[in-house]
Amino acid sequence: MLASACPGWICYAEKTHGSFIIPHISTTKSPQQVMGSLVKGYFAEQKHLPPDRIYHVTVMPCYDKKLEASRPDFFNQEYQTRDVDCVITTGEVLKLLEQEGVSLPDVDPSPLDTVLGGAEEELGTHGGGGSGGFLEHTFRHAARELFGIHVGSIRYKPLKNKDFQEVTLERDGEVLLQFALAYGFRNIQNLVQKLKRGKCPYHYVEVMACPSGCLNGGGQIKLEGESSKEELQQVERLYQSPRAEIPEENQAVRELYQRWLGGWASGRAQEVLHTRYHAVERENSALNIKW
Template sequence: CCAPRLGGAAEELSSHRGGGSGGFLEHIFIHAARQLFGIHGASIRYRALKNKDFQEVTLERDGQVLLHFALAYGFRNIQNLVQKLKRGKCPYHYVEVMACPSGCLNGGGQIKLEGESSKEELQQVERLYESLRAEVPEENQAVRELYEHWLGGWGSARALQVLHTQYHAVERASSALSIKW
C-alpha cells in the first residue's frame, strides 16, 4: 500500500565522489577499473589540459593506458571536443560534458548572492559541497531500499524502464517551408 519511509528530516547530508557536477566520471571510472581490469580502489588524478574546465584522467598498468576519460565544462571546451570528434582525434573512452563553465555549481540555477563576486560565490559553494561526507551510491541504504521496495530489485524490468534510456536518431520532418525552390 504505502512506500517505506526512507529516513527523516534530521538525517546528515551526504554526497558522492566527483564534485558538484554529478561525479559520473569518477563513478564510471572506478566501476570500469574494477569490472574490466580487476583494479579495486583506483586512484583518480585529474590533469588539466588547456584550462581547469578541460581535464583528463587515465588508468595505467605497466605503462599501458587502460582507461582514458575527460571532463569538458563550458561551451568553448565542448566545441573543442566536438571538433576532435569530427576529426577522429578524440582518444577518450568516456567524456563528462557540462554546459556551464566550472560545471553545475556555477550553473544558471544557482542563486546569486548580493555583494559577492561570482568567483567568490563559486569557491564558497565548492567548499560547502566538498565538506559533505562522500558515499558510494550502491552502498547507500536509502538507495538500496528504493531499489528493493519501489523498483523490484537491481536490474529488474521496472528499474530498467524507469532509470535507463536509449538514444536514437530523430528524423527531420520536411515541411513546405523547408523545400528549396
C-alpha cells in the same frame, strides 16, 4: 560514452548533431528525472496514492531543468501527470523567501526525510565535484569491475583549460581507461569535432553546458559584493562539506533495487531509470538554404 545529466547539453546534441551524437549518450536519466520516477512510482506506492495526487517540486541550479521536466518522455499518459511537476532555481527560492519576508537563519531546522522512507541524521553528498560526480564514480566502478583495480584518489590532468581535463588509468605502461570532463560549449564543440574526425580517445566524458559545471549554473543565487570566482569557490566548499557516500553501499538504495526494481539489470530498472533521446529535424526554409 557521454554523460546525460545536463539538459542544456542534451538539447544541443539533439538539435545540432542529432543521430550522429545520440548513440554515444548514456541512456541513464538525470538525477532530477530519476527522482521524479521514484517519487511518482515507488513513493506513490508506499503512500497508497496515484501519481497524479502527488505534486513533485525540485530545486535546481539550472533553468534548463525546467525544459527537461517538460519533455514528453517524462509524462505519464495514464495518470496525466509529469514526473516532475515544478522546477524552481535556487535564485528563485531566494526571491520567494524575500517576498514572504522569511530569513532562513531564523527558521527552526527540521529532520531530513527521504523518498526511500525513514529519516536521515545528516545531509549526505557524493564524491567527484559539484556536477554529479559521474566521471569519478564511473571511473572507479569500471576500474574495479573490468580490471580488478581499486582506485583511491583521482588525479586530473588539465588540457587546454580548467574545464577540459582528463583522467587515465594505466597498468604496466598500458592505458586501460581514459576519461575526461568537458564543461562549457566551447569544450563541448571541440569534443564533438574530435568524435566526428574519429580522434576522440575517451571511453567516457562528463559533459556539462555551464562553464565550471553545475555549481555555476545560470539559476544559482548571485551574491552581491563578491566576484564570481570567489562566490563559486565558496559554493564548492559548502557543497563538499557533507559526508560523501558511495551509492552501492547505501542500504536504502540496495533495498530499493532488491524490493522494487527487481535487481540491478532488471527490466523494471531499465524502464524506471533510463530514457531515450530524439534527433530534431531541421526545417528547410529560405534562410538556411545554401545558394
